[in-house]
Amino acid sequence: MVIKVYVDLGSQPCRSLVVFLKHSTIPHEIVEIDLGKGDQKKPEFAAINPMMRVPAMKDGDFCLSEAIAIFRYLTTKFPNAFPDHWYPADLCRRAKVDEYLSYHHQGVRQPIDTVFMTEVLTPMFTGQPVSPEKVKEEEKEMRKALTDFERVFLAGKPFIIGDEVSFADIMFVSEMIQNTVSGRHVTEGNDNLKAYVDRVTDKLNPIFNEVFDEIFKWREQYLSNKK
Numbered sequence: 682m683v684i685k686v687y688v689d690l691g692s693q694p695c696r697s698l699v700v701f702l703k704h705s706t707i708p709h710e711i712v713e714i715d716l717g718k719g720d721q722k723k724p725e726f727a728a729i730n731p732m733m734r735v736p737a738m739k740d741g742d743f744c745l746s747e748a749i750a751i752f753r754y755l756t757t758k759f760p761n762a763f764p765d766h767w768y769p770a771d772l773c774r775r776a777k778v779d780e781y782l783s784y785h786h787q788g789v790r791q792p793i794d795t796v797f798m799t800e801v802l803t804p805m806f807t808g809q810p811v812s813p814e815k816v817k818e819e820e821k822e823m824r825k826a827l828t829d830f831e832r833v834f835l836a837g838k839p840f841i842i843g844d845e846v847s848f849a850d851i852m853f854v855s856e857m858i859q860n861t862v863s864g865r866h867v868t869e870g871n872d873n874l875k876a877y878v879d880r881v882t883d884k885l886n887p888i889f890n891e892v893f894d895e896i897f898k899w900r901e902q903y904l905s906n907k908k
């Protein structure tokens with residue numbers, strides 16, 4: 682029975698998982714869940730992930746949520762179905778991917794996503810205008826998170842594990858790209874970080890652009906509505 686992976690490509694962790702899957706030979710079927718239409722709240726999906734969030738996965742009767750847990754499940758079940766650099770077999774290199782993945786949600790996703798929520802999602806759902814003061818405060822946290830990321834996780838290397846791209850890089854870059862929907866240049870004033878994001882994108886193309894197409898279209902639409 683083929684493994685089903687439930688995603689909405691407007692979601693950062695979903696895109697990371699799909700970019701990885703498309704670089705692998707892991708047998709799977711993508712099932713689209715449209716968050717905008719509320720598919721995640723339908724009983725059939727809630728039976729798979731009671732948190733009613735994407736991504737989620739079903740392998741036979743076994744259900745799992747959380748992108749990182751799904752990534753670890755799939756890479757453990759199919760250890761030969763992906764290029765090693767995604768999640769190296771070498772203990773120390775793998776531990777470096779895990780180090781970032783453990784840090785990711787609180788250290789990077791939360792501060793970046795807070796700005797995205799305030800700038801894009803909250804006005805979209807409530808019709809309320811953006812509070813520039815609130816954005817300014819949240820921006821400070823985001824800038825600090827990016828500086829810390831660059832100093833500690835990149836530390837002058839081309840990628841988080843060194844010379845090759847891994848799942849840790851795509852998790853980071855997917856969050857960065859989410860925040861460009863508002864027209865924001867997240868890497869503005871930071872040539873080093875911009876070069877890193879471009880490097881990850883280049884390494885993962887053409888699959889990267891294919892998977893990120895939805896977010897690029899969302900940005901186009903958002904910016905043309907703002908005019």
Ligand SMILES: N[C@@H](CCC(=O)N[C@@H](CS)C(=O)NCC(=O)O)C(=O)O
Pocket residue numbers: 691692693694716721733734735736746747748749786
């Ligand atoms: N920690 C989870 C995050 C999952 C998550 O926040 N998913 C969001 C989309 S990015 C979602 O499904 N939201 C739908 C909702 O809250 O109704 C992961 O990394 O997989």
